Amino acid sequence: MTDPAPSPALRAEALEQLLTERGLVRADVIDGFVAKYESDVGPLNGARVVARAWVDPGYRARLLADATSAIKEVAWGGGANGEHIVAVENTPERHHVVVCTLCSCYPWPVLGLPPSWYKDPAYRARVVREPRTVLAEMGLDLPPEVAIEVHDSSAEVRWLVLPERPAGTEDLTEEELAALVTRDAMVGVAKVEAP
Amino acid sequence: MARVSDLGGTPGHGPVPVPDPAEPVFAQPWESRAFALTAFTMGRIAGRNLEAFRETLDRLTPAEYHDSGYYGRWLHAAEAMLVASAILAPGAVDARARRLAGGRVEEPLGPAAPAKPDYAPTAPGSLRTVEAAPAFAVGDRVRAREGARSPGYVHGRVGTVDRIQPAHVLPDTHAVFAGENPQHVYTVRFPAHELWGAGADDAAAVTVELFESYLERP
Numbered sequence: 001m002t003d004p005a006p007s008p009a010l011r012a013e014a015l016e017q018l019l020t021e022r023g024l025v026r027a028d029v030i031d032g033f034v035a036k037y038e039s040d041v042g043p044l045n046g047a048r049v050v051a052r053a054w055v056d057p058g059y060r061a062r063l064l065a066d067a068t069s070a071i072k073e074v075a076w077g078g079g080a081n082g083e084h085i086v087a088v089e090n091t092p093e094r095h096h097v098v099v100c101t102l103c104s105c106y107p108w109p110v111l112g113l114p115p116s117w118y119k120d121p122a123y124r125a126r127v128v129r130e131p132r133t134v135l136a137e138m139g140l141d142l143p144p145e146v147a148i149e150v151h152d153s154s155a156e157v158r159w160l161v162l163p164e165r166p167a168g169t170e171d172l173t174e175e176e177l178a179a180l181v182t183r184d185a186m187v188g189v190a191k192v193e194a195p
Numbered sequence: 196m197a198r199v200s201d202l203g204g205t206p207g208h209g210p211v212p213v214p215d216p217a218e219p220v221f222a223q224p225w226e227s228r229a230f231a232l233t234a235f236t237m238g239r240i241a242g243r244n245l246e247a248f249r250e251t252l253d254r255l256t257p258a259e260y261h262d263s264g265y266y267g268r269w270l271h272a273a274e275a276m277l278v279a280s281a282i283l284a285p286g287a288v289d290a291r292a293r294r295l296a297g298g299r300v301e302e303p304l305g306p307a308a309p310a311k312p313d314y315a316p317t318a319p320g321s322l323r324t325v326e327a328a329p330a331f332a333v334g335d336r337v338r339a340r341e342g343a344r345s346p347g348y349v350h351g352r353v354g355t356v357d358r359i360q361p362a363h364v365l366p367d368t369h370a371v372f373a374g375e376n377p378q379h380v381y382t383v384r385f386p387a388h389e390l391w392g393a394g395a396d397d398a399a400a401v402t403v404e405l406f407e408s409y410l411e412r413p
Contacts, residue, residue: 017291030232129348156363
């Protein structure tokens with residue numbers, strides 16, 4: 001009789017011990033790396049990009065023409081999963097939504113690490129086939145006449161959705177606007193709501 | 196053969212989870228360790244070869260791929276890459292994990308010396324310059340073929356070149372340490388009815404990034 005396979009928590013601990021014993025990793029370096037992705041690299045970077053594009057038409061044009069460069073004007077860019085980023089703009093007529101059906105490629109520099117729904121097999125399998133239904137399940141109802149473009153990130157291009165600026169936010173500052181922008185809106189599964 | 200990772204358009208899935216804006220970056224502490232250990236492992240194999248990692252994920256069993264979620268599959272792939280490079284012995288992680296759980300398990304002897312692939316990327320990252328002009332232009336109709344990063348649901352389907360992207364190292368050879376062979380990459384747009392047939396959403400389309408050798412003229 002064999003015992004059940006060890007839990008992933010035990011396997012992670014075992015792997016860390018084995019690599020530490022061989023001098024290949026150090027706990028403090030791992031701690032620092034994890035902390036960076038828990039607090040520094042996250043959707044706040046993308047939100048600042050979106051807010052700038054809403055208030056500055058010149059920036060919006062640069063973002064849509066060359067997002068990789070434009071992002072670096074307002075936030076940290078480049079690095080893993082951010083070598084080449086393309087921004088696409090949602091409008092009342094056309095809605096963009098992003099997926100990676102082969103794994104879970106995601107624009108880390110602007111959005112951080114992907115949320116669980118993005119990595120879920122159901123999202124990866126279904127959003128390319130029935131995007132309108134999937135978006136409705138996630139709480140975004142799009143009328144049938146709105147065109148939907150699904151971007152499957154199958155290579156090293158990473159997609160950032162520039163959401164529509166909500167009505168009634170004309171008086172808000174760039175900082176106040178950035179606080180409204182959500183991760184889900186920048187992947188294209190939600191809209192930004194006015195406060 | 197169907198690849199375990201190639202999920203686009205596959206049937207049999209339930210509802211998509213409703214997003215939780217307050218979700219933590221890592222659901223459990225072990226996920227953060229798995230994330231960092233895998234990232235560091237890639238640097239120990241032969242350069243930061245992301246494609247080798249993806250190729251390893253594809254060779255996992257369905258249970259290894261799905262049972263412990265995203266970071267669970269990362270752990271399995273990290274272990275497989277470390278064993279393939281003779282940095283860890285086969286079964287070493289399992290044996291240590293069982294000992295941590297209080298089991299009386301013999302640990303395998305470590306490999307005498309690492310046997311890493313003799314391979315170094317020519318530059319960091321995946322983007323490269325290709326001298327030859329792109330074979331396809333924006334607006335060209337193209338048919339998708341198979342390839343390491345060509346999703347199964349586009350194979351044999353005809354789309355239109357929407358954008359020409361920067362050239363990338365070719366995953367098919369780079370993943371197995373057989374050369375970078377950079378190629379032009381195209382964003383190809385497929386109307387939903389071309390992919391899914393009559394009855395598909397008329398107002399929907401999918402774009403996919405495809406390497407030049409994954410494309411032919413229809």
